Amino acid sequence: MSRPIILFGLDGATFTVLDDLVRRGVMPFLGEFIQTGARGTLKSTIPPLTPPAWTTFVTGRSPGHHGIFNFYQYEDAVSSCPRIVTSRQVRCETLWSIVSRASKRCGSLNFVAHSPAPKVNGTIVPGWVPWRWVKKHSHPEGVIDLFQNEIPGFDLRELAMDFKEEEKAVAGNELEDYDGWIDVHVRREKQWFRCLKHLLTEDRPDLLGIVFDGVDKLQHLLWQFLDPACQPDHPSEQFLSTRSRCWEYFSFVDGFLKETVKLAGKDAMVLIASDHGFTGTTEIVYINSWLADQGYLAWSDRATPESRASQGLGAAHPYHLTHMDPEKTKAFASSASNNGIHISVAGVRGEHGIDPGEYESFRDELSRKLLTECVDPESNEPLVTRVWTRDEVFSGPQMQLAPDLTLELRDGGFFSVLRSDVVVKPRVAVMGCHHPDGVLIARGNGIRAGTTLSPTHLLDIAPTALYALGVPIPEDLEGTVIQEMFTQEFRNDAPVEFGPATTAVDESTSTHPADFADEESEAQVLMRLKALGYIE
Numbered sequence: 001m002s003r004p005i006i007l008f009g010l011d012g013a014t015f016t017v018l019d020d021l022v023r024r025g026v027m028p029f030l031g032e033f034i035q036t037g038a039r040g041t042l043k044s045t046i047p048p049l050t051p052p053a054w055t056t057f058v059t060g061r062s063p064g065h066h067g068i069f070n071f072y073q074y075e076d077a078v079s080s081c082p083r084i085v086t087s088r089q090v091r092c093e094t095l096w097s098i099v100s101r102a103s104k105r106c107g108s109l110n111f112v113a114h115s116p117a118p119k120v121n122g123t124i125v126p127g128w129v130p131w132r133w134v135k136k137h138s139h140p141e142g143v144i145d146l147f148q149n150e151i152p153g154f155d156l157r158e159l160a161m162d163f164k165e166e167e168k169a170v171a172g173n174e175l176e177d178y179d180g181w182i183d184v185h186v187r188r189e190k191q192w193f194r195c196l197k198h199l200l201t202e203d204r205p206d207l208l209g210i211v212f213d214g215v216d217k218l219q220h221l222l223w224q225f226l227d228p229a230c231q232p233d234h235p236s237e238q239f240l241s242t243r244s245r246c247w248e249y250f251s252f253v254d255g256f257l258k259e260t261v262k263l264a265g266k267d268a269m270v271l272i273a274s275d276h277g278f279t280g281t282t283e284i285v286y287i288n289s290w291l292a293d294q295g296y297l298a299w300s301d302r303a304t305p306e307s308r309a310s311q312g313l314g315a316a317h318p319y320h321l322t323h324m325d326p327e328k329t330k331a332f333a334s335s336a337s338n339n340g341i342h343i344s345v346a347g348v349r350g351e352h353g354i355d356p357g358e359y360e361s362f363r364d365e366l367s368r369k370l371l372t373e374c375v376d377p378e379s380n381e382p383l384v385t386r387v388w389t390r391d392e393v394f395s396g397p398q399m400q401l402a403p404d405l406t407l408e409l410r411d412g413g414f415f416s417v418l419r420s421d422v423v424v425k426p427r428v429a430v431m432g433c434h435h436p437d438g439v440l441i442a443r444g445n446g447i448r449a450g451t452t453l454s455p456t457h458l459l460d461i462a463p464t465a466l467y468a469l470g471v472p473i474p475e476d477l478e479g480t481v482i483q484e485m486f487t488q489e490f491r492n493d494a495p496v497e498f499g500p501a502t503t504a505v506d507e508s509t510s511t512h513p514a515d516f517a518d519e520e521s522e523a524q525v526l527m528r529l530k531a532l533g534y535i536e
Contacts, residue, residue, distance in 0.1 A: 003445055004268040005465050006260060007209035009057075009111075010253070011050065012216030012432075013274035013439045015041075017250075020228045026247045027254040030441075033261070033272070037443030038485045040453025042461075046393045047338050047406060048276035048434040051085055051112050053458055054211065057275060058111060059092040060462030060477035064396025067091040068113050069403070070338045077400040080349045082334060085113050087126070091398055093474075093502035095207060095462050096120045101503070102471045104206040107199045110192050111211055122205050125195060127213065131160035150202070151194050159191035178222060182245045185214030186252055193256045200263040206469060212253055219278045222246055223432030227280055230430055261443070269444035269468050273461060277435035281413030282427055285383050286420035287333050287341070288324075290374050293423070296366065298328035305419050323419070326352045331366055331404075333417045340403025341366070363389065363404060370407065376424055383424055385410050440482075446490035456482050472499030 022031040045052045045063060055068040063069050067089050072082050075089065090113055096106045100121035108114060110127035117124035117139035124139045134156060135144040147154050189212050196210050224230040225243040232239065261270055291297040302323050324332055330353060331343050343363060344353030354362050367387045374384050386408035394402040409415060413433045440456060443449075446468065459479030466473050467481045475498050483491060 003468065004204070004264055005207050005468050006264050006268060006270045007207070007461070007465065008257060008260060008270055008272045009054070009209060009211035010215045010272060010274050010439070011054075011211055011213040012219055012276060012278050012434065013272075014219075014277035014279075014435065014437070015439055016228070016278065017219065017226045018439065020226075021247065021250050024247075026251055029254050029258040029261075030272075033257065033270075033443050034441055036449050037441055038448050038451035038453055039439070039441045041455040042273055042438040042440040043455055043457045044276035044434075044436045044438050045458060046388060046436070047340075047408075048436045048438075049338050050216070050275055053275035053438075054112050055090055056458045057273065057461050058094045058096070058108075058209070059090070060095075060459055060474075060479050061092040062394075062396060062459065062478055063402065064394040064399045065092055065478070067398035067401060069394070069401055070335055070340070071112075072335055072337075074349070074401055078349065087114050087116060087118060089113070091505050093505060094118070095209070095465060096122065096124065098462075098466065098474065098502065099207050099469060099471055102469075104469065104471065105203065107203060107205040107208040109195050109199075109208075109210040110213065111209065123199060123203065125159075127211060129160055131157045134160050147195060147198065151198050153190075154194055155187075155191060158187045159195070178242050179245055181221060182218065182249055185217055186249050189214050189249075189252060189256070193259075196256075196260065197263060200260070207465065212256070214249060215253070215274075216278075218246055218249060219432040221432070223278065223280050224430050226432075227430075230280065264444075267445050269442065269447060271461070271465070272439065272441040273458075274438035275458070277437040277439070278432050279412050279435040280430040281411050281433040282430050283411055283413065283424055284427060285374075285409055285413075285415040285424050286418060286422065287374075287407070287415040288417050289420045290423045291331055291333070291341075292419070294369065294373070296329070296331040298325040299323065299419055300325050305421050326350060330354050330362070333403075333415065336414050336417050338403065339407040339409065339415055341370075341405040341407065343404040367405060370405070374423070377422075381410065383410055384408070442485055446486050448485060448487050451485065453482065453484055467494070467496055470494065472497045474499055474502045476501040 018027065018030065021027045022034070045056050049070065051068045051071050052063040055066050056062060059066045068085055070085065072084055075083055096108050097118065097120055099106050104121070106120055106122035108124045110125065112128045114124055114126035115129050115137040117126055117137055119139060123143055125134065125143065126137055129137050138144055144156060148156065192210060192212065196208070199205060199208055219226060222242070225239065225246050257272070264270060288297055292299060300323055326344070329344055331341055333341050343359065344350070345356055345359055346353040347356065367389070370384045370387050371382060375382050384407050388406045390399055390402050390404050393406060407415065412435060440453065457479060460482050461479070463473045463477050463479050464482045464485070473481070473496065481496050
């Protein structure tokens with residue numbers, strides 16, 4: 001049994017915000033969609049971060065298998081220089097490839113780690129790509145020229161990243177700059193939706209996925225305007241104006257959803273999903289400074305203390321591993337986005353570090369101290385509430401690319417990797433940060449209307465989408481079909497069918513086997529990451 005499946009991705013969407021907007025009438029169609037469909041919590045990866053989460057979404061495999069752990073990570077088990085992640089580092093087959101092998105057609109729009117686009121039976125336009133590289137990185141060749149010729153109002157520059165606009169968010173916007181930040185994301189989402197409409201009307205793929213990432217971007221910098229718990233008792237006119245502009249963005253998304261459902265047709269299934277949820281964070285933990293205080297890290301002369309309180313998720317200054325003395329550093333954090341700590345082991349990524357034979361005892365000692373001695377100096381309350389080892393959460397053939405330890409902080413935020421005179425300080429204002437509870441809302445032919453689902457996981461989306469398409473589920477997928485989402489009649493007509501394991505990933509299937517990036521394009525991606533606090 002086969003019917004078109006639409007994966008309508010809302011990056012960072014949370015019921016905290018969506019339910020409030022439905023109640024206020026900002027997203028009326030979403031309210032109708034929920035009432036006539038099924039909804040539930042969609043658990044994210046550890047940590048709840050965009051690249052590993054969306055990659056888990058489209059592969060049905062965990063990070064230890066698909067190999068994506070961050071925006072910026074080591075390329076292999078022995079490399080010493082982190083790089084921006086690309087599709088070449090995705091070591092598991094994606095949904096797009098699986099349905100292509102099943103002689104079905106697919107479309108993928110604005111997914112991270114899809115550049116350069118792999119060869120599939122359909123269209124892939126990757127996300128997180130500077131505008132001048134989009135044509136070269138998309139599949140099939142010439143698809144962007146086709147869009148430019150056939151889609152009224154299509155603007156490639158608005159579709160892709162805009163360095164100047166992203167730069168506005170560095171170190172946190174002033175209030176008067178918020179309108180420009182919202183506008184750029186409204187314009188970008190309109191461009192992606194134009195592509196979606198074109199594929200739905202002209203190509204009619206069996207499986208079509210899209211990510212609207214402005215949800216995440218607005219919530220990072222404008223959480224105080226979107227979280228009902230943050231609303232002041234007596235809001236200023238400026239507050240009300242900015243909040244209204246935020247609501248306009250979500251109203252546009254509501255309209256996109258309504259038109260998508262109409263264009264997809266009555267036989268289609270539409271699944272709204274987010275890669276993670278959102279919450280507020282009110283403090284900054286300077287984890288490298290704590291490691292230095294404990295004697296695990298030694299700063300180089302280049303690392304000057306960060307003295308001012310930051311409005312962003314950590315401060316937005318360029319940060320490099322050269323800020324540490326490698327000969328004297330045993331443990332360090334290199335990225336503000338994944339709350340990960342790396343342990344320097346002699347002979348692994350360089351000649352310096354602890355003896356390999358001491359690894360487990362050193363790791364266990366560090367884990368214990370993080371939980372018991374990394375504390376708020378005023379209240380003595382632990383700043384770290386949980387520590388996962390690499391083996392616990394990233395087991396798999398790509399595990400060596402992951403941090404040795406992953407932390408959960410008391411306020412749910414990301415730590416800072418910069419040098420500071422203090423270990424923890426309050427933020428100037430509450431900021432939005434990722435939360436492990438995302439959203440799943442489904443409606444369409446075969447979906448149980450009015451159903452509240454048990455919590456599910458991102459791993460379950462790929463097998464569920466394949467099941468709905470009538471494609472046998474590869475035996476090595478780690479998730480399960482969300483059967484409670486479907487009517488009994490649908491399940492009776494379409495029993496779950498399993499098939500052979502996914503095929504090995506071959507880099508020759510990439511559309512561009514030659515070098516596909518340059519310093520300028522990587523700098524623009526880095527700027528976007530800095531704007532949102534993912535790197536420093």
